[in-house]
Amino acid sequence: xxxxxxxxxxxxHFYRIAESLLPWFAIxxxxxxxxxxxxxxxxAPPDYQQGDAFRIIYVHVPAAYLSMMAYMVMAxxxxxxxxxxxxxxxxxxxxxxxxxxxxTFLALATGSIWGRPMWGTWWEWGDPRLTSELVLLFLxxxxxxxxxxxxxxxxxxxxxxxxxxxxxxxxxIIHFSVEWWSSLHQGPTLVKKxxxxxxxxxxxxxxxxxFGFTLLFGALLLRRVxxxxxxxERRKRWVRxxxxxxxxxxx
Amino acid sequence: MNEPEQQYPGIAAALGELVKRDLSLxxxxxxxxxxxxxxxxxxxxxxxxxxxxAAEQLQFSGPGVLWVAALLxxxxxxxxxxxxxxxxxxxxxxxxxxxxxxxxxxxxxxAHWLTSGLPLVIVSPVVAMTYQxxxxxxxxxxxxxLLGTVSLSLLGSIGAALTVGxxxxxxxxxxxxxxxAMPVLIFGARTVSLVAAGDGVAGGLYFLAxxxxxxxxxxxxxxxxxxxISNE
Numbered sequence: 001x002x003x004x005x006x007x008x009x010x011x012x013h014f015y016r017i018a019e020s021l022l023p024w025f026a027i028x029x030x031x032x033x034x035x036x037x038x039x040x041x042x043x044a045p046p047d048y049q050q051g052d053a054f055r056i057i058y059v060h061v062p063a064a065y066l067s068m069m070a071y072m073v074m075a076x077x078x079x080x081x082x083x084x085x086x087x088x089x090x091x092x093x094x095x096x097x098x099x100x101x102x103x104t105f106l107a108l109a110t111g112s113i114w115g116r117p118m119w120g121t122w123w124e125w126g127d128p129r130l131t132s133e134l135v136l137l138f139l140x141x142x143x144x145x146x147x148x149x150x151x152x153x154x155x156x157x158x159x160x161x162x163x164x165x166x167x168x169x170x171x172x173i174i175h176f177s178v179e180w181w182s183s184l185h186q187g188p189t190l191v192k193k194x195x196x197x198x199x200x201x202x203x204x205x206x207x208x209x210x211f212g213f214t215l216l217f218g219a220l221l222l223r224r225v226x227x228x229x230x231x232x233e234r235r236k237r238w239v240r241x242x243x244x245x246x247x248x249x250x251x
Numbered sequence: 252m253n254e255p256e257q258q259y260p261g262i263a264a265a266l267g268e269l270v271k272r273d274l275s276l277x278x279x280x281x282x283x284x285x286x287x288x289x290x291x292x293x294x295x296x297x298x299x300x301x302x303x304x305a306a307e308q309l310q311f312s313g314p315g316v317l318w319v320a321a322l323l324x325x326x327x328x329x330x331x332x333x334x335x336x337x338x339x340x341x342x343x344x345x346x347x348x349x350x351x352x353x354x355x356x357x358x359x360x361x362a363h364w365l366t367s368g369l370p371l372v373i374v375s376p377v378v379a380m381t382y383q384x385x386x387x388x389x390x391x392x393x394x395x396x397l398l399g400t401v402s403l404s405l406l407g408s409i410g411a412a413l414t415v416g417x418x419x420x421x422x423x424x425x426x427x428x429x430x431x432a433m434p435v436l437i438f439g440a441r442t443v444s445l446v447a448a449g450d451g452v453a454g455g456l457y458f459l460a461x462x463x464x465x466x467x468x469x470x471x472x473x474x475x476x477x478x479x480i481s482n483e
Contacts, residue, residue, distance in 0.1 A: 177434035
């Protein structure tokens with residue numbers, strides 16, 4: 001078991017394993033998203049109050065969930081990298097940040113589009129979740145800005161890891177302090193006592209979208225970490241050997 | 252021939268010395284304290300000029316405006332928290348000293364609060380008066396600033412430690428710290444607004460105090476780690 005992890009931490013091994021893992025995330029992810037998008041847009045009945053406008057949740061909810069999930073992935077791997085000085089973990093958190101920022105942006109954009117017909121306004125400061133998503137977006141920006149401001153990769157890794165951990169402590173506090181404002185946002189319907197308050201014809205596509213988005217995030221993350229590893233190890237022998245072997249060039 | 256055993260100062264003594272040194276440095280450079288205060292007063296003066304001088308409007312927006320001004324003033328002074336020490340090499344001395352770096356980080360934060368947070372609290376009633384705040388509301392404003400600036404100094408020292416020695420660190424520091432400072436701003440300003448509307452204060456003050464405690468327990472270690480990384 002431990003041996004497997006030690007092997008995984010070595011860049012050339014990871015590079016190869018990630019390549020074979022990638023389709024296992026990407027294909028089921030895309031299938032689930034395809035099913036969820038079709039069933040959500042065409043099969044699920046319109047909401048009795050919101051009409052067809054509710055259908056944006058099939059993008060909004062998975063994006064919002066992944067925006068936080070990506071931050072967790074980023075902070076946990078930053079912690080692992082900081083404590084055990086594992087370079088691969090730093091590469092994971094570097095790769096997770098832009099993905100998380102995009103999901104956050106997607107959640108904000110879809111939330112705002114949904115808000116237009118529902119609340120009659122594109123942006124509503126009174127809504128706590130929209131506001132805390134915006135703060136989350138700035139946290140991602142700060143993380144990426146700090147990373148790009150430091151030239152030395154090792155230093156950038158460790159400095160941004162400290163920031164990610166401090167941010168991870170603060171994210172729930174920010175969330176709940178914003179929540180204290182009176183809320184316009186829909187109450188939780190999915191995670192609730194006594195099961196989700198939703199018709200199954202609406203629920204299954206949503207669950208498919210959530211799992212599909214998660215798998216897609218996994219696939220994109222693997223892809224990005226591979227690129228990151230390749231870039232970081234660009235002067236190493238195994239990269240040179242691999243490129244020489246692939247291109248068939250002679251030494 | 253044994254070397255005489257060297258006497259190291261205790262943690263508390265070293266911390267006290269560091270605070271004393273920072274305070275005497277400020278006496279030599281009073282601008283470090285005064286400029287953020289002037290900035291605070293200027294920002295507070297800009298709003299009535301921009302939105303109009305109606306008394307009800309000022310009373311309504313006063314808590315928020317003063318809190319935003321205080322946040323920006325704190326940020327302004329954070330930039331130089333480790334800069335002078337970094338440039339003249341005394342930061343490296345702190346790093347190699349036998350006293351735990353986290354204690355020294357706490358000392359820097361204490362000195363920073365004494366020279367930026369506390370003066371803000373002291374001048375805030377004058378500014379609050381111009382916003383037509385009642386005595387009770389002004390008192391609560393001072394209390395929230397007292398508790399909130401502690402958190403800002405501690406939180407800010409993490410950011411300052413991460414960006415010390417970087418080019419164009421100022422804008423980066425704001426980007427790092429402002430989102431994290433959101434809870435302090437929300438609770439600071441909202442508590443004052445609630446009091447102005449005739450509501451209770453306890454909840455908001457408890458939250459600010461709890462957040463300050465959290466920052467006291469996290470920030471010195473995070474700042475120490477960040478200083479080590481920045482000076483590698």
